[in-house]
Amino acid sequence: MDCARLWLGLLLPVIAALDFSYHHQPEMEEFLKSISQNYSSITHLHSIGESVEGRNLWVLIVGRFPKEHRIGIPEFKYVANMHGDEAVGRELLLHLIEYLVTSDGRDPEITNLINSTRIHIMPSMNPDGFEAVLKPDCFYNKGRENSNFYDLNRNFPDAFEFNTVPRQPETVAVMKWLNTETFVLSANLHGGALVASYPFDNGVPATGTLYSRSLTPDDDVFQYLARTYASRNPDMRKRNPCRTKIEFPGGIVNGYFWYPLKGVKGQIFDQNGTPLPNVTVEVQDRKHVCPYRTNKFGEYYLLLLPGFYVIEVTVPGHNPHLTEVTIPPKSQNFSALKKDILLPFTGQLDHIPESDPLCPIIPLYRDLQGHSAATKPSLFLFLVTLFHILFK
Ligand code: ZN
16 A cells, blocks of 8 residues: 555655645745646746846746647736735636646646647736735735836726836836737736626727726627626625626536637638738727737637627738638537638738738727727737736
8 A cells, every 4th residue: 555655656746735825926936846847748937027126027838838839729828916915816826827737637628728728827927016015904005016116007008098107127028928929818817806807997988988888899708708707706796696697698608617718710821821920810890900910820819709700811902801700609619610711812922011000009099980999919918907807
């Protein structure tokens, strides 16, 4: 018996289970490094920069190919603790990391998730703020901001107004990081209220502010995500019973873990089979001021609920190429629907401009009729906060 125990002990990674307490920076680093050493085949730990006081901003990636993007595998990210005193999200993400790596190969659903998604997890965007929190402090007077006393959640470019606040090292690090990957979906964990919040956080009359709301063109998708998340959290659901009365069409919520959302993904090729970067890919009647563009592999990802859609692919100088797609309901397939699109063009596509000069101007929103503001995840944090998951 002892022999058998010893043998099992040799097979399983030697790592102490994470305790249910708050973890300061040294303990968090020790945990993340031990995870990355013991689960090196499915994790990759890196620092995206440093806080004002020089603490590392750690990101742990979990995925079957953790070190690099693979075509067809969407990138997902979690960011927590951007308000240093909102620490539950930080601990939740540490426990999520432990749950993911220890479930790989044992739980079919998690194994499938790790096979099909590359998950970037940043437990703390504001480690200085976390360390500044005083234990008996029950008021919002220390730790929310970074070390220079700036609120990091008000420190990113804004789609609707010019933000003149000096950009902080933590913010700059995250903005650079966002440009290194094509993030498809993100969640941002806060503390203070128990609710799943979806974008936008601010707006203009054309996005609906006169009706006390500010909606994106993808509002159906975001509402679906928020409701699905809330429905999986008994406390969150109970706190706001009105939300639970909303019917989910086609029962698509039942039986689903909260984030295998259907979307369409694929690559755009020219007639010679060469992947095309910087090509605009949009869903008809769902126009963004700053539309989604293919990445360097010609990849696109569109988050859509089941239904019929027309995808509009536009190469500058050419007419839009239309492709019809139907996303079936109740699909049990974990992965998104794959739809590669071959454009009927030849060699004259060599000079696709890097970016539309009108696009990155901030704020994006110009009160355009029939448009609402862009949702371009690689540039703006308001998409990072598309899930403002608030825990009391
Ligand atoms: Zn917050």
